[in-house]
Amino acid sequence: MIVRMKKASILVQAKDAESAVEALRSLGVLHVEHQQAPKGKDLNSLTEDLALVNEAMTVLSLEEFSVPCSPEKAAMLSSDWKAAAKHLIDLWKRLDQLQEFSRGLVNKMSELEGWGDFDPQAIRALREKNIFISLYQVPEKEMGRFPSETTVKVTSRRKGLVNCAVVSLGKAEIPFKEIELPAMGLRQIKKRLEEDKDVMRSIIDEIHTFSACRAKLRGIKKSLEKALTFQEALRGMGGSGAISYLGGYVPVDTVEKLKEAARTQKWGIRIVDPSEADRVPTLVRNPRWISVISPVFKMIEVIPGYRELDISLWFLVFFSVFFGMLIGDAGYGAVYFCATLWAQKKWGKRLNSNSLFILFYILSACAILWGLLTATIFGQLWLPAAVKPLVPALRNDRNVQELCFFLGALHLSIAHCWRLILKAPSLTALVDLGWISILWGAFFLARTLILGAVFPLWCKWLFLAGMCLVVLFTNPNKNILKGIGGGLGNLLLNLVNNFTDIVSYIRLFAVGLATVAVADSFNAMAMGIGYNSILTGLATSLILLLGHALNIILGPLAILVHGVRLNVLEFCTHLDIKWSGFAYTPLREDVDS
Numbered sequence: 001m002i003v004r005m006k007k008a009s010i011l012v013q014a015k016d017a018e019s020a021v022e023a024l025r026s027l028g029v030l031h032v033e034h035q036q037a038p039k040g041k042d043l044n045s046l047t048e049d050l051a052l053v054n055e056a057m058t059v060l061s062l063e064e065f066s067v068p069c070s071p072e073k074a075a076m077l078s079s080d081w082k083a084a085a086k087h088l089i090d091l092w093k094r095l096d097q098l099q100e101f102s103r104g105l106v107n108k109m110s111e112l113e114g115w116g117d118f119d120p121q122a123i124r125a126l127r128e129k130n131i132f133i134s135l136y137q138v139p140e141k142e143m144g145r146f147p148s149e150t151t152v153k154v155t156s157r158r159k160g161l162v163n164c165a166v167v168s169l170g171k172a173e174i175p176f177k178e179i180e181l182p183a184m185g186l187r188q189i190k191k192r193l194e195e196d197k198d199v200m201r202s203i204i205d206e207i208h209t210f211s212a213c214r215a216k217l218r219g220i221k222k223s224l225e226k227a228l229t230f231q232e233a234l235r236g237m238g239g240s241g242a243i244s245y246l247g248g249y250v251p252v253d254t255v256e257k258l259k260e261a262a263r264t265q266k267w268g269i270r271i272v273d274p275s276e277a278d279r280v281p282t283l284v285r286n287p288r289w290i291s292v293i294s295p296v297f298k299m300i301e302v303i304p305g306y307r308e309l310d311i312s313l314w315f316l317v318f319f320s321v322f323f324g325m326l327i328g329d330a331g332y333g334a335v336y337f338c339a340t341l342w343a344q345k346k347w348g349k350r351l352n353s354n355s356l357f358i359l360f361y362i363l364s365a366c367a368i369l370w371g372l373l374t375a376t377i378f379g380q381l382w383l384p385a386a387v388k389p390l391v392p393a394l395r396n397d398r399n400v401q402e403l404c405f406f407l408g409a410l411h412l413s414i415a416h417c418w419r420l421i422l423k424a425p426s427l428t429a430l431v432d433l434g435w436i437s438i439l440w441g442a443f444f445l446a447r448t449l450i451l452g453a454v455f456p457l458w459c460k461w462l463f464l465a466g467m468c469l470v471v472l473f474t475n476p477n478k479n480i481l482k483g484i485g486g487g488l489g490n491l492l493l494n495l496v497n498n499f500t501d502i503v504s505y506i507r508l509f510a511v512g513l514a515t516v517a518v519a520d521s522f523n524a525m526a527m528g529i530g531y532n533s534i535l536t537g538l539a540t541s542l543i544l545l546l547g548h549a550l551n552i553i554l555g556p557l558a559i560l561v562h563g564v565r566l567n568v569l570e571f572c573t574h575l576d577i578k579w580s581g582f583a584y585t586p587l588r589e590d591v592d593s
Contacts, residue, residue: 002310003283005584006255007275009247011268017244020267021234021587024246027261028588029254031281033247034236043235046228049082053221056085059092059207060214081220088210095203098196105196108182109189114156114163117186124181134166135179147172226589233587249280249584280306283584290316292359300564303581309418311577315567316362318411322563323363325404327555328512329519330371331378335552337364378548379519382527398451400509405450408505409443411566412498415574427476431490434469435498435574437462442499450503467491501570507562515551515558522547 008030012020024030115135123133138145140162146152151167166174184192237246250258255271262269274280282303284294293316297303304310327333340360348354371377375389393399416432416439423429441462448455471487526543529536572579 001284001286002304002306002308003285003584004252005249005274005280005283005306006252006271007247007273007278007280008250008255008258009245009270009272010262011243011245012265014239014242014244016265017237018234020244020265021230021237021246023261023265024233025230025587025589027258029250029258029586030248031250031584031586032233032236033249033279034232035238035246036236038232038235040231040235042231043228046224046231050221050224050228052082052085052089053217053224056088057214057217057221059088060211060217062092081216084210084213085217088207091203091207095200095207098200098203102193102196102200105184105189105193109186109193112182112186112189114158115165116155119185119188120181120183130170132166132168132171134168134174135163135181136166136174136176137161137163137179138176142176145175147174150174229587248587249274250586251283251584274306279582281584282306282581284310284312286310286312292316292355292362293319295356295359296564300560300568302568302579303583304577305580308577308579308581309575311567311572311575314411314414314571318407318571319563319567320362320366321407322508322566323559324366324370325508326511326515326558326563327367328370328374328515329376329378329551330368331376331548332515332552332555333364333367333369333371336360336367340364376516376519379523380516381520382523397509397513400512401451401506402447402453404505404508405443405446405502407508408502408566408570409439411505411571412439412501412574415571418575427473430469430473434466434473435494437466437469438495438498439502441466442502445499446502450506467495497573501574504570505566507566511558511562515555518551519548522550 010020010024010030024032114137126133138161140157140160143152143162143164146166147168149168150172153165153167154162155165156163166172182189233246237244239245250271259269259271261267282305284297284304286294290312293312296315296319297312324333327336337360340357344354344357348357373389373391374380374394375383375387377383377387380395389395394403413436416436420429420432420436423432441459444453444456444459444462447453470491471484474487474490475483477483522543526540526547529540529543531537531540568579
C-alpha cells in the first residue's frame, strides 16, 4: 500500500544549517523539497565530476573483459582519479575516431576498386604539366559521347556501368560528372588501415587494463552522489536573516523520530498534512509476500502517484496467471525454475533481497501448473496418448478464448469495484456499478461476435442498466441537463473501449497457442529426421535444442509485452491510475548507485 506522508518544515539558525543537514542525513527519513533552486560552485564542481565518472564507467561497460587492472592504473585512480578517468575517455574518443575513419577508408576502397590501384598525387602532378587524367563512371550505351581528342581507358564494367579513366591534353569538356580524386590510392589505403588497426589494438589493450577498476569507480561515484545530495539539500534551503529553513515529506510512522531529533538539535519544526497542491513523493510498502512483485515495477519504471492506488496485490495475482497462460508449457516452466535456482545459488548472496528469485519461482510454478492442466510439456503432439490433460476442456481453443474474455471482464470489474468502494457513499459510485454492468454485457457480446455463442436476451438489460447509471450519476450534483450531458460524454468516450478492452485479453490465448505451435513444429521436424544414425541424431538434437531455446528466450518477451500491458494499461485505465508519481528518496547516508 502507499504510505501516508506528512509535510515537515524545519527552522534552524543559519550558522547551524550545515550541521542540521548532516543530522537529517543521519536520520534518513526526510524527502527534501528544495525551497529554492540549488546553485553554487560546489554544486557545479560535483556535477561535473559525477558526469566525468559516469562517462568513464560508460566506456568500461562497452567492453566486458575480466582483465586485471594494472598497478599503474590502480595507482592513477587512487592518486588522481580525474586524470585517470579523462585519460580513459580520451582513449575511447581516439578509438571511436579511428574506427569511424577506418570505416570511411573501407567505403572509399570499395568505391575505388573499379579503377584499380593508382597514385592520386602523381595524377595531380601531371595536371600541372597540362596532362589531365580524370575518372568517370558512365552507362555503357553513353560511351560514344566522349570527345574525340580524349583517350578513354576502360578499367572495369559492372551492371551496365563502365568505370574508365579519360586522358586529355588540357582540360577537356566532358558531358559526365567527374569522380573526385581520393586523397590516397588503394595501396596507401590498405597500408593506412593496417597502421590504424595496430593503433586501435593498442588502445583497446590499454582500455582493457582499466576494466577491473569498475569497483573503484563505483565507489567514487557513490561518494560524489552522496556529496551532491548533501550540497543540493544545503543550497536548496530557504533563508531569512539569521534563520534558515528547509522542508520535505516524511512517512507518518517516522514523524516521532523526526520530532525527537528536532528536540535534541533545538530546531523549530512544523508537521502538517500535505495539501492538494503539494507534490508528494510515493512510498509503497507491502507485506513481504506481496512485495515480490516490486522488481517488475522497478524494471518498467512506473510509480503510482501519492493520491493514486497501489495495485501490487492484483498485479501479482493476475501477472502470475497471465505468465502461466502465455508460457503455457510445464517443460519451459521447469527450465525457468531450474535457471532461477541456479541464479540464486550463484548471485543470491550479493543481493539485499530475494524478491526477484521468489517471483520467478512463483511464475515458473504457474507455467508448470498450466502445462499440466493442458498436458503441454515441451509441446503437445509428441506426448504419448497416455499423458492426459488434468483439465481436458483447456485443450479446446474455444474454451480457452472464452476463459480469456472471462478473465478480462473479471480483471476490469475488480478495478471498478475498487473505485466503487472508495467513492461510496457518494452517488458517483453508481457510475462504476454501471461500468461493471457494461463490462459483463461486453463479455457476452464478445462470446457472440467472436465465438459464435448465442447472445442471452437478458444481457441487453446489462447494457441498458449500465448506460443509465453512467449517464445519470457521472455528475449528480449539477443541474439535470448539465449532468446528463456530462454522463453522455463519459459514456460515448468509453463505451466502445470497454468492449475492445475485453477482447484484448484474447492475446493470452493467441500467444500461448503460438508458443505450443512453435514447439510442435520443431518437434515434428525433428521426429521426421529421427535417430537412425549419428548424423541424423545430431541433426534431430540440434533442431530440438534450437526450437525450444527459441521459445524459452522469446517467452519472457511476450510476458513483458502482453502480461505487463494488461495490468499497467487496461487494468489501470479502468482504475484511473496514471502512474504520475515519483519515488520517496530521503536524504540519508547510503546513496544507491
